[in-house]
Amino acid sequence: MSKFIAIASGKGGVGRTTLTYNLGVGMSLFGRNVIMLDLDLVMANLDVITGLLNPDVTLHDVLAKNRSIDECVYEIEQGIRVIPTGIHFETLRHINPKYISWNKILEEIADYGDIFLMDMPAGINSNIFEGLPENVEMIIVTNSTMTSVADALKIRILSNELNIQIIGFVLNMWYDDGFLLSVNEIESILEVPMIGIIPYDREVERSMALGKSVVEINPSSPTSNALMQLTAHLLGEEYKPIEPDKEGILSRLKKFIGMLPD
Numbered sequence: 001m002s003k004f005i006a007i008a009s010g011k012g013g014v015g016r017t018t019l020t021y022n023l024g025v026g027m028s029l030f031g032r033n034v035i036m037l038d039l040d041l042v043m044a045n046l047d048v049i050t051g052l053l054n055p056d057v058t059l060h061d062v063l064a065k066n067r068s069i070d071e072c073v074y075e076i077e078q079g080i081r082v083i084p085t086g087i088h089f090e091t092l093r094h095i096n097p098k099y100i101s102w103n104k105i106l107e108e109i110a111d112y113g114d115i116f117l118m119d120m121p122a123g124i125n126s127n128i129f130e131g132l133p134e135n136v137e138m139i140i141v142t143n144s145t146m147t148s149v150a151d152a153l154k155i156r157i158l159s160n161e162l163n164i165q166i167i168g169f170v171l172n173m174w175y176d177d178g179f180l181l182s183v184n185e186i187e188s189i190l191e192v193p194m195i196g197i198i199p200y201d202r203e204v205e206r207s208m209a210l211g212k213s214v215v216e217i218n219p220s221s222p223t224s225n226a227l228m229q230l231t232a233h234l235l236g237e238e239y240k241p242i243e244p245d246k247e248g249i250l251s252r253l254k255k256f257i258g259m260l261p262d
């Protein structure tokens with residue numbers, strides 16, 4: 001049976017879309033067929049992050065112009081598909097997110113994938129939460145600042161009111177700093193379990209610039225291991241962290257300083 005996961009955040013810029021992409025790539029490495037849907041109808045970014053620039057048909061065209069959803073399912077890599085949202089405000093004016101039948105849309109694309117990752121818009125003002133299908137589970141992404149946790153709490157409260165099941169929260173861009181909220185503090189504020197801590201890591205940005213996921217570029221880094229651990233948890237799979245190739249580094253170093261033959 002297909003799984004539907006909405007990835008939401010109270011505040012923008014906490015790394016929600018990046019996480020959606022990295023989880024999608026991670027899930028494909030576990031052999032799943034993944035579809036990522038950009039549900040941010042106003043400030044879409046999934047197209048940019050997945051390298052899908054200027055797609056011919058977008059979700060806007062489906063919602064406002066009666067184009068078929070099949071026309072905007074783009075396979076970016078084996079086992080990874082993306083449904084992008086448009087950037088034209090004129091089309092957007094004809095769409096009321098509250099009245100979108102996501103059930104119908106998801107039914108039409110169900111055969112394309114096992115897992116549907118829905119990149120939600122930041123905040124609670126879009127009305128899009130009201131239209132989500134009943135079987136959607138939600139992940140809340142936050143950083144450890146007071147304001148992003150406060151806004152994450154608003155998402156948690158709204159989700160409870162709408163009976164949306166929450167899997168837990170992901171603490172993204174984490175770094176050790178005595179002034180930021182701790183995991184325990186965030187857990188007690190949000191009252192949902194922590195399911196992943198992704199460190200603040202410049203490699204995330206660098207991999208994006210290279211058009212790849214960090215789990216492909218640097219699979220043994222703490223960030224990639226944390227992402228794959230989270231992916232495995234969501235899929236109910238086992239994941240053994242990849243150790244950095246210390247021996248390889250050591251022998252390369254020895255060769256460099258002339259202790260070993262080439």
Ligand SMILES: Nc1ncnc2c1ncn2[C@@H]1O[C@H](COP(=O)(O)OP(=O)(O)OP(=O)(O)O)[C@@H](O)[C@H]1O
Pocket residue numbers: 009011012013014015016017018019043045121122172173174198199200201202204205208
């Ligand atoms: N763990 C991380 N470490 C370092 N940088 C990160 C991490 N996660 C995301 N970023 C960077 O943070 C920036 C914002 O990420 P992203 O666009 O995914 O956020 P968002 O929450 O989806 O934002 P918006 O709500 O505005 O769409 C990007 O430049 C991304 O590369």
